[in-house]
Amino acid sequence: MAWLATISRAEAAGELAETYAAMAARPIPEAYRPPHDDAPGIIRAHSLDAELMRRTFAVSGSLHRSALGWAERELISSVTSRTNQCFY
Amino acid sequence: MLKGEDDLLPARAAELARFAATLTAAPWSITPEHGARLAAQGLGSDAIEAATGVVAMFNYLTRVADASGIEFDYVSPLPVFQPDRDREPVPRPDRASWPVVPAEHRRLPGFLAMAQAWRQWREYVFDTEEPLSRRERRLLAAAAARECCDRTRADELADHTPRDDRESLLDSFARKLSRQPWRMAAADLAALRDAGYPEPALLHAISVVALQNAESRLAMGRGLTAG
Numbered sequence: 001m002a003w004l005a006t007i008s009r010a011e012a013a014g015e016l017a018e019t020y021a022a023m024a025a026r027p028i029p030e031a032y033r034p035p036h037d038d039a040p041g042i043i044r045a046h047s048l049d050a051e052l053m054r055r056t057f058a059v060s061g062s063l064h065r066s067a068l069g070w071a072e073r074e075l076i077s078s079v080t081s082r083t084n085q086c087f088y
Numbered sequence: 089m090l091k092g093e094d095d096l097l098p099a100r101a102a103e104l105a106r107f108a109a110t111l112t113a114a115p116w117s118i119t120p121e122h123g124a125r126l127a128a129q130g131l132g133s134d135a136i137e138a139a140t141g142v143v144a145m146f147n148y149l150t151r152v153a154d155a156s157g158i159e160f161d162y163v164s165p166l167p168v169f170q171p172d173r174d175r176e177p178v179p180r181p182d183r184a185s186w187p188v189v190p191a192e193h194r195r196l197p198g199f200l201a202m203a204q205a206w207r208q209w210r211e212y213v214f215d216t217e218e219p220l221s222r223r224e225r226r227l228l229a230a231a232a233a234r235e236c237c238d239r240t241r242a243d244e245l246a247d248h249t250p251r252d253d254r255e256s257l258l259d260s261f262a263r264k265l266s267r268q269p270w271r272m273a274a275a276d277l278a279a280l281r282d283a284g285y286p287e288p289a290l291l292h293a294i295s296v297v298a299l300q301n302a303e304s305r306l307a308m309g310r311g312l313t314a315g
Contacts, residue, residue, distance in 0.1 A: 003157030003274040004294070005287045034161040041158030042149055048288045052295060055209040060145050062202040066138035073142050075101055079108040080146035085171040085270035087160045088153035 007047040009039050016050040023057060029070075042088060100129040104139055107309075111143045114178045115308040116187055116237035123313030137198055140309030144302040151298035154269040155276065156291075177267045186239035193311030194240065206306075213299045219289040223248065225296045227255055231262035232300035241304060254283050262297045 009020045020039055034040050039047075046053035063073065081088055103125050111118055126136050152158075160168075196203040214225055230245035250256040261276060277290050285293070 001157075002159070003277050004155075004290055006156075006158075031164075032162065035163050036161065041161045042153055045152050045156040045158050046291065046295075048291045052212060052291070055205070055212050056148075056295075058205040059202065059209050060149070062199075062205045063138070063141055063145060065201050066141060066199055067132070067134040068138040068142070072101070072104060072139070076104055076108045076139055076142040077146045079105045080112045080143050081150050082169075083109045083112040084147070084150040084154075085173070085175055086150035086154055087169045087171065088150050088158075 002041065002045065004045060005048060006044045008044065009037070012047070016047060016053075019050040019054050020047075023053070026061065100131070103129045104131070107139060108143050111140065111305050111309045112147060115305045115312075116181060116185075118187075118308055118312035120313060126313070134198065136313055137310055140306055140313075141197055141202055143309060144306040147305050148298040148302040151265055151269050151301060152294055154272045155265050155294040155298075157272075157274060157277075171270050173270050175268075175270060180235070180237055183237075183239070183242075186237040186242070187308065187312055188239050189307045189311035191240075193314060194307045197306070197310075210299065210303065213292070213295050219286060220292045220296070224255075224258060225292070227258050228262040228293060228296040229300040231259045232266045232297045233304055235263055235266035236301060236304035236308070238304035238308065240307070241300070257283050258293065261293060262300075265294070265297045266301055 007016060009017075009024075012020050020043075023039065023043060032040065038044065043053065043057065046056055064070075066073075068076075107118075107122055107126060110122065123136060126139070131139070196206050214229060215222065216225075220228075226245050226248040227250065230242065230248040233241035233245060250259045257279060261280060264276065265272060280290055280293060281287075
């Protein structure tokens with residue numbers, strides 16, 4: 001259980017439910033679909049503020065339309081996470 | 089998968105990895121030499137900017153993951169990653185030697201989709217009044233900018249230093265999350281909670297610190313690689 005309070009997709013209502021639905025509709029690689037019915041933890045971590053969730057993941061989504069391909073973006077994100085000693 | 093550039097992969101990948109590691113751990117030490125080495129691998133300014141954007145974004149996301157205590161929720165055939173929580177951060181240089189990123193390189197990313205999204209994101213995170221005040225946001229951002237040795241941003245926020253115990257708590261939180269995100273624990277959020285910050289304010293505190301870490305790296309990755 002996260003240290004920060006979060007609202008699951010099943011518990012969400014109104015603007016948060018709509019934001020979760022919009023995010024779930026985005027195309028993502030199969031590897032990034034969690035093996036549970038809820039949203040990935042990093043998205044759920046923003047669930048106390050649907051507006052913040054929407055604006056944050058609009059930026060990460062925009063990176064997919066940049067000058068680097070998927071493999072190089074994955075390499076860079078993996079090295080960044082590892083350098084920060086983070087599992088994410 | 090790499091569309092005919094397989095022969096470039098090892099050296100190019102190694103250079104990208106080196107750049108990502110340096111920009112993450114010691115952004116102040118990026119130099120035009122990094123840019124030249126990336127360019128020698130066929131990476132143009134738009135690709136360097138894209139790489140910088142990914143590093144910046146993941147310096148945000150990893151800090152949110154570390155501070156919020158979310159759990160890993162993907163299926164992976166790889167061994168479970170065990171962070172080295174005792175790792176020491178790279179020592180920060182004296183303020184006098186912090187690099188100055190010229191104003192023209194502090195603009196938002198050159199590719200439009202990200203620039204628009206980033207602007208809307210930063211306005212919300214740095215400038216809204218609830219559930220943290222603007223002053224509290226600037227205090228957090230100032231501490232994060234100092235940890236990144238981002239002289240321009242630190243100077244811009246120089247007036248924002250703690251005035252009381254509650255503000256000192258925010259300052260300590262921002263410093264730890266910036267310098268040693270791998271050491272974050274439930275107690276760090278509990279301390280803010282005990283000081284009276286409601287749960288949404290904790291999310292915003294995390295977000296401000298994480299975004300300043302991202303934005304300082306965005307500026308330094310772009311500005312310091314330019315010749």
